[in-house]
Amino acid sequence: MAERWRTPVIPLAVDQVEQGLWLPDGRVQGEVQMTLRASDIERIRAGYVCVKCLEPHEIAWPVRCQVCGSPMRSEQAAYFAREFGGEITMATRPSWDEELEGLEERRRKEEERARKDAQLGR
Numbered sequence: 001m002a003e004r005w006r007t008p009v010i011p012l013a014v015d016q017v018e019q020g021l022w023l024p025d026g027r028v029q030g031e032v033q034m035t036l037r038a039s040d041i042e043r044i045r046a047g048y049v050c051v052k053c054l055e056p057h058e059i060a061w062p063v064r065c066q067v068c069g070s071p072m073r074s075e076q077a078a079y080f081a082r083e084f085g086g087e088i089t090m091a092t093r094p095s096w097d098e099e100l101e102g103l104e105e106r107r108r109k110e111e112e113r114a115r116k117d118a119q120l121g122r
């Protein structure tokens, strides 16, 4: 049986995002948004998976990715925070619509409570 750390990271979806990065020399770098499983995001966050090429590693935080040479130990945490923060978290929720409904519901209840508090003069 394959060792667990070897489990490949396979994006559930890769979407080309309209907004690109306009580099100083005039090139436009397209952006992709990857939808990953929550467990895979954790592996990236924990330093086991290269954030650039998604290669799994046996030991967390190698100095460099063995495949693409990305400086995982020094750069990955910051890169991850900068590039992926909210988007990945959002994108990986299987039921984002439900999540939104939940938020809306919570907001309504908050408002209701605030109104009641106001009526009671609190």
Ligand SMILES: [Zn+2]
Pocket: 050, 051, 052, 053, 054, 055, 065, 066, 067, 068, 069, 070
């Ligand atoms: Zn890599």
